[in-house]
Amino acid sequence: MAGIKEIRTKIKSVQNTRKITKAMEMVAASKMRKAQERMRAGRPYATKVRDIAAHLMGANPDYTHPYMIERSDIRGVGIVVITTDKGLCGGLNTNIMRLVLARLKAFEQKGISVQTTALGNKGASLLSRIGANLVSQEVQLGDTPNLDRLIGAIKVQIDDFIDGKIDAVYLATNRFVNTMKQDPTFIRLLPLPSGLADPFQADGGDDADGQDGVIKSEYGWDYIYEPDSKTVIDDLLMRYVEGLVYQAVAENMASEQSARMVAMKAASDNAKKVIGELELVYNKTRQAAITKEISEIVGGAAAV
Structure with missing residues (x-):
């Protein structure tokens, strides 16, 4: 179960990172509009x-x-x-x-x-x-x-x-x-x-x-x-x-x-992809552990 715990911790870490990059993307999008208006106003x-x-x-x-x-x-x-x-x-x-x-x-x-x-x-x-x-x-x-x-x-x-x-x-x-x-x-x-x-x-x-x-x-x-x-x-x-x-x-x-908005959007998308892959690994690892426990129980019962 140590492997499952490590995967769960990693999923949580990537989810927290995605929250940060998503927030930075939104802030950059807001600042981008103002910066573009300021740039065009100076021309x-x-x-x-x-x-x-x-x-x-x-x-x-x-x-x-x-x-x-x-x-x-x-x-x-x-x-x-x-x-x-x-x-x-x-x-x-x-x-x-x-x-x-x-x-x-x-x-x-x-x-x-x-x-x-x-x-x-x-x-x-x-x-x-x-x-x-x-x-x-x-x-x-x-x-x-x-x-x-x-x-x-x-x-x-x-x-x-x-x-x-x-x-x-x-x-x-x-x-x-x-x-x-x-x-x-x-x-x-x-x-x-x-x-x-x-x-x-x-x-x-x-x-x-x-x-x-x-x-x-x-x-x-x-x-x-x-x-x-x-x-x-x-x-x-x-x-x-x-x-x-x-x-x-x-x-x-x-x-x-x-550039920051685009970079943070790419980071958020990549984090979402990593989370999906980690969840798949987590589910497979958890299923394997449950199957192993059932096999051990059945084997013990047969030995008795």
């Missing part, structure tokens, strides 16, 4: 700022903001890695970190120095473990992006770009496609692509300066500036960069909750 702001900034730069071709200046000789780059603070979300963090490690290796082979910024505990832990040049980090981001905390972390990279210490800044994040699919994406944050192409367009390519998302217009633009065009463009482009970082974090948070 119109970034799009409008991008439109206005592109039109202003078109109206002032003589002024080139430092964010728009291409560097011919790339000697150093910065990478902002966006991951989650918690696990149990499938291969979400594994996929983005695999992409980051591949890019780190590619830059190293070209003799390009890399400094990194981590937004999220998982990315910070791995970058520290592999000995990457981690210049800033921000962890425990919560369920809602806080722009002040995010900008505080990436300001190190932006300032180094302006000072010429690095020649480009990249963002590594998970782009939300749908509930079942999240794409690890590596996009260039600085210098901004010509025409301010949307980096979160379909391909989300390395430099993201293709024609997708480029602002085009057949009309001329004339503005009255207060205080002056340079100050307005400077502030707008700073807001645009902040919007890109906020959008990248919002995309990653929506991806996190979607």
Whole structure:
């Protein structure tokens, strides 16, 4: 009967685990809806700022903001890695970190120095473990992006770009496609692509300066500036960069909750399957034990 007791204990343990994964699935589903709404709500702001900034730069071709200046000789780059603070979300963090490690290796082979910024505990832990040049980090981001905390972390990279210490800044994040699919994406944050192409367009390519998302217009633009065009463009482009970082974090948070919901649903389904198999083994073991006891009783009675 010891075997039956062990099986019963294991069934109880798996049932308790299934209760936990089921509860986590429901919580993730609730947070997923809010995260997706937050992600979609941020897109119109970034799009409008991008439109206005592109039109202003078109109206002032003589002024080139430092964010728009291409560097011919790339000697150093910065990478902002966006991951989650918690696990149990499938291969979400594994996929983005695999992409980051591949890019780190590619830059190293070209003799390009890399400094990194981590937004999220998982990315910070791995970058520290592999000995990457981690210049800033921000962890425990919560369920809602806080722009002040995010900008505080990436300001190190932006300032180094302006000072010429690095020649480009990249963002590594998970782009939300749908509930079942999240794409690890590596996009260039600085210098901004010509025409301010949307980096979160379909391909989300390395430099993201293709024609997708480029602002085009057949009309001329004339503005009255207060205080002056340079100050307005400077502030707008700073807001645009902040919007890109906020959008990248919002995309990653929506991806996190979607991936966690799917992972916990798979775990709950697997637990249910294991419980069914264990119950079958339990019933067979119990039936065998009862049959053995009956045989012993019949054998004893026959001997008497």
